[in-house]
Amino acid sequence: MNNDEFAIVRYEDVPEPNYELPDDIFVARDRQVEDFGNWLNKVARRVAETSVPANPAEPFKPNLSNPLKSPLVLIYGRGGYGKSTLLGKLHEEAKKFQDGFFEVVPLIDSEKVLSDSEQVFLRHPSSPEAASTPQLEELEPGRYYDILHQILWEKMNKKPTDFKEYDEAKKAVATQLKRLDGEIDKLKTDDKYQWIGKYSGTVIKYLLKASPAGGVIPDKVLETVEKTSGVAINFSAAQLHEVRRKLNDKLATELGDYLSPETRLGRGLGRDLFRFARSRPMLLFFDTYELLREGDELLRLVLSVAGERVGLVMAGRDDLYASRNNSGTNLAGYRNITSANYTVAINFLDGDDGSFSPLNLKEYFEELAARRPHIAALSDEAIENVFDLTLGIPLAVRLVAATYLGNPDQRLFLPEENPDGWQQREELERLVIEEVVQRFLVHAQVSPDDKLRLYALALLRRPIEAQEEDLREATLNPVGVKLKLPGEGEQFYRLQRRYSFVFQKGVPVLHREVRDFLRRWLP
Numbered sequence: 001m002n003n004d005e006f007a008i009v010r011y012e013d014v015p016e017p018n019y020e021l022p023d024d025i026f027v028a029r030d031r032q033v034e035d036f037g038n039w040l041n042k043v044a045r046r047v048a049e050t051s052v053p054a055n056p057a058e059p060f061k062p063n064l065s066n067p068l069k070s071p072l073v074l075i076y077g078r079g080g081y082g083k084s085t086l087l088g089k090l091h092e093e094a095k096k097f098q099d100g101f102f103e104v105v106p107l108i109d110s111e112k113v114l115s116d117s118e119q120v121f122l123r124h125p126s127s128p129e130a131a132s133t134p135q136l137e138e139l140e141p142g143r144y145y146d147i148l149h150q151i152l153w154e155k156m157n158k159k160p161t162d163f164k165e166y167d168e169a170k171k172a173v174a175t176q177l178k179r180l181d182g183e184i185d186k187l188k189t190d191d192k193y194q195w196i197g198k199y200s201g202t203v204i205k206y207l208l209k210a211s212p213a214g215g216v217i218p219d220k221v222l223e224t225v226e227k228t229s230g231v232a233i234n235f236s237a238a239q240l241h242e243v244r245r246k247l248n249d250k251l252a253t254e255l256g257d258y259l260s261p262e263t264r265l266g267r268g269l270g271r272d273l274f275r276f277a278r279s280r281p282m283l284l285f286f287d288t289y290e291l292l293r294e295g296d297e298l299l300r301l302v303l304s305v306a307g308e309r310v311g312l313v314m315a316g317r318d319d320l321y322a323s324r325n326n327s328g329t330n331l332a333g334y335r336n337i338t339s340a341n342y343t344v345a346i347n348f349l350d351g352d353d354g355s356f357s358p359l360n361l362k363e364y365f366e367e368l369a370a371r372r373p374h375i376a377a378l379s380d381e382a383i384e385n386v387f388d389l390t391l392g393i394p395l396a397v398r399l400v401a402a403t404y405l406g407n408p409d410q411r412l413f414l415p416e417e418n419p420d421g422w423q424q425r426e427e428l429e430r431l432v433i434e435e436v437v438q439r440f441l442v443h444a445q446v447s448p449d450d451k452l453r454l455y456a457l458a459l460l461r462r463p464i465e466a467q468e469e470d471l472r473e474a475t476l477n478p479v480g481v482k483l484k485l486p487g488e489g490e491q492f493y494r495l496q497r498r499y500s501f502v503f504q505k506g507v508p509v510l511h512r513e514v515r516d517f518l519r520r521w522l523p
Contacts, residue, residue, distance in 0.1 A: 021402055022371045028360040029086055032346050036073060036090050039344045040097050043071045043311060046342070047281050050308070056274040059267045059301045062337035068300065069308035072338050075315040077348025078514065079439035080395030081355070084109075084287050086346070087315040091285050094313075102311075103282045106155050110291040113151050122147070122294055141262035142173065144295040145269060148302075152269075152284075156276070165275075169268030173261040180205070180258045183250045193243065195235055203229055207240055209259040214241050262298055270305025277309040289316030296320065297331060308342075321345040355392035355513070358383055368401055375408040382413040389413075389432060391513050395439055396432045403428055429520075437521045440514050457510055458518035 062068045073090070075083050087107065094104045114122065122144070145166070153160050161167060184201045187193040196204060203225055210221045216237045226232055248255050257264075276282060286292065292299070293316065303312065314320070322333040334343060348354030356364065362383050369377040378386065390396035404412070411418035412425060441454060510518070 021398055021405070022368070025364060025367045025371070026085075026089060027364045027367070028356050029082070029089070032075075032086060033089060033093065035344050035346070036093060037097075039071065039073060039342070040094065040102075043281070043342060044098065044101055046071075047309060052278055052309070053307065056271050056305045056307060058305070059263050059270065060304045061297075062300055062304055063332065064336055067337050067339060068303050068334075069342075070303040070306065070338070071308065071311035071342040072334060073311075073313040073344045073346070074321050074334060075313075075346040075348070076317065076319050076321070077354045079317065080393050080436055081348045082394035083315040083348060085394070087285060087287050087313065090313060094283050094285075101281070103277070103280045105152075105282065105284050107285045107287060108151055108155055110286060110288040113154075114147070114291055118147055119291055122291055141260075141265055141295075141298055142170075144298050145262075145265045146170075148292075148295070148299070149269060152273075163269065163272040165271040166265070166268035169264045173264055176258050176261065179251065180247070183247055186250075187243065187246065193246070195239070196243065199231065200229070203231070204243070205259060207233075208244055208247075208255065211237065211240060213244060262301060266298060266301030267305055270302040273302065273306040273310050277306070281309040281311070283311045283313060286312070286314045286316075289314040289320075290318050291316075293318055293320070300337070319347070319349060321347070354394075356387075356390075356394060356397055357392060358387045361387055361390075361392065361397060364397065365401070365404075368405075372405060375404060376410065378404075378410050378413065382410045385413045385415075389429060391516065393436055393513060396436050399432050399435055400428065403431070433517060433520050436517050440517065454510075455518060458515045 060066055075086060077083055091104065091107050094102055111119075149160070149163060149166055152158075153163060181201050184196075184204055188197045206225065207217065207221065211217045214237075217233070217240060222233050244255060251258060273282070303310065320333060321335045323330060323336065335345070362378070362380070365378045365383065365386075369375050386397070386400055390400060404410070407424070409418075412421060412428065415422070415425060
């Protein structure tokens with residue numbers, strides 16, 4: 001069976017409840033709100049005790065010895081666990097703090113402010129589309145910074161030209177790149193370098209940037225060039241080094257300044273934020289940050305310049321706190337590049353931190369009954385059954401609550417008392433399962449192969465580390481997809497990297513909730 005013929009379609013005909021829930025019922029997050037309040041106090045105290053620097057710092061790549069000064073809050077975990085709800089609550093808390101101590105920029109929901117084409121661009125190169133079509137460029141810094149610039153000036157109620165430093169940096173980079181292209185074209189007319197004539201300027205620039213000066217050209221770089229350009233590289237590392245030397249002489253500066261415009265662009269945007277925050281410290285809130293994560297290293301350059309008066313609060317699926325693989329390179333987590341005193345990590349990935357307990361559910365439905373007098377609070381037995389259905393996942397709880405508002409008969413959750421209500425219960429269960437699975441796998445929607453592999457992993461009966469041979473050889477029924485992992489398990493570990501939010505941390509096993517819902521959802 002090929003993947004084009006295989007499609008799992010479940011329960012799309014089950015209508016979603018159209019009853020609006022009160023959006024200010026907030027349970028099981030008191031500790032996180034308290035931690036955020038403490039963080040605000042620490043940041044405000046540091047701002048009050050520290051004079052504003054006369055000039056911003058120069059851009060740098062943060063590390064343990066030279067960390068970011070920016071205060072930071074990270075909220076991360078699987079879809080449906082209330083990250084956006086919590087972020088919205090923290091945003092409101094920040095606006096109220098000390099009668100407007102901070103300039104709190106309106107919340108930035110990446111999914112809403114980015115166009116479809118921008119989302120595809122920003123998923124590169126970890127997206128399925130990019131994986132099937134190798135690119136010569138990494139995430140192109142100019143376009144990333146243009147997107148970030150537009151988001152910021154629109155949300156900050158400014159004009160594009162208010163970002164003067166960034167505007168100047170863009171013009172300077174455009175001039176640099178034009179000059180570099182001109183010098184490469186001149187080399188092609190030089191008899192000594194005529195061998196580069198059959199290669200485009202893009203190929204030459206990529207090789208110069210991706211290969212160490214004076215060293216060999218990495219095999220992976222050669223392979224990427226040949227796949228994308230269709231032209232084999234028939235020159236040596238020594239010849240490439242000679243091109244590098246010649247361009248350095250012609251440009252009268254380091255070639256790296258031309259090949260890596262991100263430093264200049266990040267510096268410009270960072271200096272603008274530094275200037276805006278001089279009179280009043282600023283907080284930026286990003287939701288659905290996973291859509292921007294491929295450019296996270298570029299954002300760090302901006303923050304390194306913006307300094308300690310520009311704070312960042314981010315919610316997304318990926319664990320940015322820990323070190324990770326980003327676009328094929330290892331990127332240090334924020335735990336290693338920020339001060340622990342001014343960083344808060346709210347982890348909804350590990351254990352049951354993101355799920356509601358039965359006690360939380362009881363509190364939620366009691367509060368709901370207080371707001372909507374036509375319904376009664378659920379009995380303890382009904383609460384236990386709701387917990388069994390939802391596993392305490394906030395999205396699932398809200399779906400159940402919305403259904404209960406429209407059908408305020410708690411016998412819906414008590415099958416022993418209402419054996420004839422099986423059809424309604426089945427529809428509710430199907431709705432919950434469908435919505436939760438779709439939210440878990442929202443980023444696998446564009447890749448049917450990845451979805452099938454994740455379904456297959458959910459069906460495994462023993463831990464995957466004990467079953468690598470099964471994954472290589474066996475056809476997993478009833479899905480009927482053979483998980484053949486190339487040579488060193490590359491395909492599986494790519495899955496684990498791309499969809500880290502559905503795997504248990506550090507081990508190649510799906511999270512319990514993900515596995516359980518996928519098993520319910522599959523035939």
